[in-house]
Amino acid sequence: MKSLLLSARTGTSVSRLARVAGRSILRAGVVAGLLSASLVSSTPASAAGLGVTPADQFKVPDGFEVELIHEVAADTEGSWVSLTVDPKGRLIACDQSGGLFRIDMSSGKAEVEKLDIEFVGAQGLLCAFGSLYANVNAREFPCGLWRLTDTDGDDQYDKKEHIIPLNGGSEHGPHALILTPDGERIIMVAGNNTNLPENIAHSRVPEVWDEDHLLGRMPDARGHNANRMAPGGFICSLKPDGSDIELIATGFRNPYDIALNRQGELFTYDADMEWDVGTPWYRPTRINHVISGSEFGWRNGTGKWPAYYPDSFGSAVDIGPGSPTGIVFGYGAKFPKKYENALFISDWSYGNIHAVHLSEDGSSYTGSYETFATAAPLPVTDLVIHPDGALYFAIGGRGTQSGLYRIRYTGDLSADETKPAAVTADAKQLRELRHRIEALHVDDDALNVSVEDAIQLAIANLGHEDRAIRFAARIALEHRSPAAWKDAVLNAESGQAKILGVVALARTGEASDQVDAVNALQSIELEMLTADENIDYLRAAGLVAIRLGGFSDSQREALLDKIAGQFPSGVDSLDRELAIMAIYLNAPGSTESVLAAMQNSPSQESQIHYAMALRAAKEGWSQDLRRDYLAWFNEMKTARGGMSFGGFLDNIKKVTVDALSDEDKQSLADVLAKPKSTAEVAAGPPREFVKEWKVDDLVNVVSDSARKPNFENGKAMFAAAQCYKCHRMGLQGGILGPDLTSAGGKFSPRDMLVSIIEPSKVISDQYGSTQFLTEDGEVVTGRVINMRGKELNVMTNMLDPSSLTKVNREGVIQTRESQVSMMPNGLLDTLNEEEIADLVAYLRAGGNANHAIYTDPIATK
Template identity: 25%
Template sequence: MICATFVSFIDAADSIWVAEGLTIRQVADDDLVPDCTAITTDPVGRIVASGPGYIRVLMDGDGDGVFETSRTLVDGLNHGAQGLCFHDGDLYYTANNGIWKVADTDDDGFVDSEPSQMLEIKTGGEHEAHALRMGPDGYWYLIAGNGNRQMFELQNVESPTFPKPHDGVIWRISPDWSKREVWAHGFRNAYDFDFAPNGMIDVFDSDGERDISLPWYRPTRVFRTAQGDDAGWVSRSWKRPRYDPQMPIQLAELGRGSPTGVLRYHGNRLPDRFQNGVWVLDWTFGRVVFVGDDRSIEEVAKPIDIAGFAVTDITSTPDGRVVVSVGGRGSRGGLYLIDAARPNQSAPRQRDVIWPNTETSKHESHIGKKIRELRNRPEPTIESDAANLAMERLDADTNDAERLSALALLIESVGGLGPGAAKDPRGEEQVAAVFDGYRGVIRPRLDSNLIESATEKLCVMLKHPDASNELRHEVVRTLAVLEPESQAAWNAIAADAKEMQSPTERLHRLIALARLPVSRSDEMTDDVVQLMLQIPIEISEREMNVDRNWSERLGELLVALRRRDSLVEARLVSNPAFGHPTHLVWTKQMNPEGLEFARRKCLAVSDETIDPDVAHFIAQGDDAVPRTVVREWLKRDETRDAGWMCLASHPTESDVHELNRAVFSFNQSVREAAEKALKQLGQEIPERESASETVQAWLAKSPAILALVAMSGNVERGKTLFQVRQCANCHNGAKALGPSLTGINKRFGPADLLRATVDPSHSIPDRFRATQVLTTDGEVVIGMEIYRSVDGLTLLTADAKTVRVNTDMIELIRPASSSLMPEGLLEGLSDQDVADLVAYLSSL
């Protein structure tokens, strides 16, 4: 029997911070666990790891605590397993479009049978099937992200908890895999889970990701989930708030991130403060976080500066140490061991897990049950009785929690929230995603007296001085859903918007105003315009991040506002305050007349310090920009592309020099426009020439080398050089820093291949152009992007190291001017060697 033991310690403090009382050390690197996605322990405590193409058990032959070798258990995976676990000696894993089992056929302690499929499901994508575990009740539990809706047809139990499940789910599956039920749903993309006390499950769910600073954004959260809970994910632009009556218990809110591993720690080796709780991993920021059952939060480990620590999974050894894997998206793989600086000396023990608990862990009110019933109905319908019940509870002397539940019931009584139908009679602009949390799925055709009564009651609640922010927020939403033709509702929401200090809360109210079918007066139009002008500026001044959905959603909002009020766009652009760079968000969906007026206004107030985005916006117009302005833009790196675009749109002979420079812009649109302009002027398109003397020397010898290729280029010798010079690592290796060379001879001839080998920066495809980052500390980091978000960049450098640069550390970011492929790869080679290498490349 082979067991991995941990004896000595490797100091990892130079790159990874760890909490007081703990140590951290790297025990495996990318050579053993490349791009590691999942780990577990086998029945004898060995670490088993998976990544693209493999599942293997790791070996520590010399007992120094570091793994030196491995034994493959499963190969041929299309991707790394997203879930790994052992049960009764057999290995189960999630990969290759299924749940698979591998058994130990010769009782040697290693599983070795051919994999057998237990369940066919969609796997491999980042929002598909993930972790699985055998529960204390003897049933299988599987978690899947919000990209696996087609899996719902697998549900086959009688009277399921969720007749119409949606989005990310936890499955409960019989031991023989024959009976399957959705146990909880509404997660966005939770990767992992573990069993908590009292028949519950701890889950770390993803955030709204692309919805930063939008009113419906929900952060990553650790949930304690009971059967029947709905974690609230309805659509890409709507997830219910934490106070919704169907939500799981929220243990912690951890902000932005990418949740991966989850572990309930059952040992006692670590300090007491890391017991009685759940460990969770965040891939984006490389955080290991402990969340106590008492809702305490403590960071356990995180990278220092720009060190890479892309954590993917977590497990514990039989003696109570914690192992964390890193990898994902082609990044560098590895394993890290977290241990106590002074381990507890008592014998390892397992804490009792009370499971299952037939006593419900959360009391559900009458209103809560009614909400559950309505959300499980086959189709959205109008339920007047439910609306009347909601009104009764709002009229009663209740607390905020009950009022919030009553508002949720009132919304469900008119069909509930969610994506709009394409044929909705309320108009195409009113079914846009921006309204997913503000529009009933169907028109709220309640009795007019009931609508009027509800509107009056809600307006009073909104104005009440003791109303909490959460209550006011939901009152505004409910008014938007009811769509009352009420001047009083408009006035109440508009007045409330003026009192809000948060721009996000103001935007919430602006969206609600766009839902009200009320005729607009000049004063009402001005109120809307003031909100439209103020909100983006306040977001910028408070340094609140916005992400990819910001422009799209606000563009949809403008279209809806314009449909309600045809004057709003003209009033916006003509307002003296219009022209701040953040106001460009409103131009994405402007009419052509509004766009040109906005460009002329921006140009009229511009100077040499013009914002680059404003300059680019002006440059996209049809009007010629004065050459005096363009010359100023060409002097600055930030506005040079805009200047080139202006020249290209109205080219003259005097512009040829600058257009020749524009051909080498990093911006594809600029390159294409410059080439078109040069052709229009009858000019040749210039080619990039390297200033390197070494490159020029090789290019001078190109004719002789190409002759050798034709006469005596040896493919086998070239293949050996390709391996020795480590070309395969970047081109056909797992990290794929460069393009695959398979079939390259069908796209390029020997002369092109030689030029690309000698001068790799001559022509870099946009897809493989590296990113260069200047940090606030003056450090320059260059690498291929693995992941980019509003919070920063994760890069893979030329030496296959993963680095993470957060936004607050970035001084400047731009495409790299040179290739990650170094020019010196041919150093020391003879002309014949290079000819052999080109011959090999020509054979691929």
């Protein structure tokens, strides 16, 4: 069972917890007696230090075996970042800063040959159409797509053509290449620092992208990508000669690879922005189902769109912090069916290969994932399924030690009774409908139906219950002139269809359409909408104001009447959007109510969202409200997040401070004064010790069906314990630990107690850590999250993810899997029985006040 909680001790301040959790660097002289036995049993490193990660240090599922095929020589072979299989079954790899290498394994061992052609830095390779295609992203070689061919039959590529020039050189440049489902074209992906190719013949994405923030955005606090605007990273397809470029999707941060499932559906694994951790605009690494014309909402700084926006398609599976690299479906692998049908994804920074198990969700997909292979360090760059039925992968990048590995299944495949998930008729029909609509994502002269029929099909599906179909229908409209469909969508019977019609009109219309768009929104009864539809409504209204023109006084009053009394709704995502709209409309009392929400939210992310919105508030500020608002920034000095976290807070605060008069600044001098540093902040009085609780002490207490638990007390205990720092409950909380929303459906009350009281009993691979014993006599315990050359960056404190310890891999003499959880012990020792029972009930209910735990009649004895 996974360890459920990684939170801080109840009643202890964050600063104190950071000091406790950060005691991860231990002198060997202090811990020698505790660690010597286990370290002796681990695999020793080479004399030169850690060297390439040994195969026997991998953790893989039962029946699988990892082999180190080739240890890449750094001085002559570099650090490999991409792989492909050529028509003869040989692997081709590219060094990030050097040449191309061919690996022949037909003799039983890896025979490595450097190809006789000057080439550098391909981060995408594909053998197709009698050529080797290479997508270069390097500073020392012209970037973009190259086609290499063997013109004289000597088994060497002697001709190279630069068929699509692109800018590159950053790590967010041109990346992977694959074939389209019909094998006739090439699909290419690129990160958000890559400009769109010139001479795009057609765009399935309506070319109307913009930033679209009702209250504006702020760039990254450290200046990263401050000048990079929409459309962000993209995916396009092209003919084998590089012509007829078609833009498929935009709005990515930095996906490295793409893959097609058996139904021909496209997927990618997009990057997070690790500096955003702890903020409401942080988006975890995620699997995206890439449908035609899709937009995924990357914007720089605070501007990243939430997944729930109707004009952003969101994710199929959220993974968490990491650094996405190669992905591949397991098709053709001689693996049990569960894994043959999995999407394997690589996380370069945390050293994992995950197996993502996708399942149909209407015409799109959802799913889950598990860690398939892991070791430390393991900077996986690319992976392929070879015709021999094995999975091959390379590690390397940024000059790190590179190696080539193979994973085979050595168990009994005949004993595998796993049945592949059936393709349901309903899902198939929905995908076919979506594909029919996606066929309309072309110009009018390329339609295979009349323009009238195209518009009719799109409008008929604007209110479809399937989100992907609704998305495709709106995009189909945006490819047509609004004059041809405006009246029909603005008079649609379905409230949702009308809302999405307004979104399409706001994105493609003109200022003269503003009044009609607002009137359409005014005709919708919000009480008849779901929470998600209300969010769509608010987004549609915001887009009208952003793109078609601000609201008149009468329009403003009408919209205020619409949303009056809705905030707070108790639905976090809806409340965030209501706060933005109320502040934009200058709603009476909005400043006070949003400030109250900021103060009362147990989620750090939600508090920051409201603080960000309040920087634009102009209504109802009193000196007391300003004092409370500014004091909040001082309280947040003990909060933790990514590298830009503190800078973001400083920049938000600065907007308010710069607008103060000299008189106000003098009056508020006490809260404007620079607070003491985190290290100087007193820990505060800890809760009194109650008991060193054991699992058996509490099983009956937390399982008592005759006791009615207190929701508010359970929620308070979850917040007071700082669980939100690492864990998500619903839409609130952190992302460094497991999401606890569904924990109650997976684990018994006893299981939960075991995970809290005995966190090191079972440690999930996903949240485990490594101990590095150095030649200087130190043991560093944590998770490798970044590396360059010989330097490993180890996160030793999950409550302070930006605080990293640097370890020189040449000075590491031994490594082992840590047997101690990064979650502290004694979390419940300052709680009494009633508080523990309410906390466990809150976990079992997934933070839902309407759960049966709270609403069903209590059992009678």
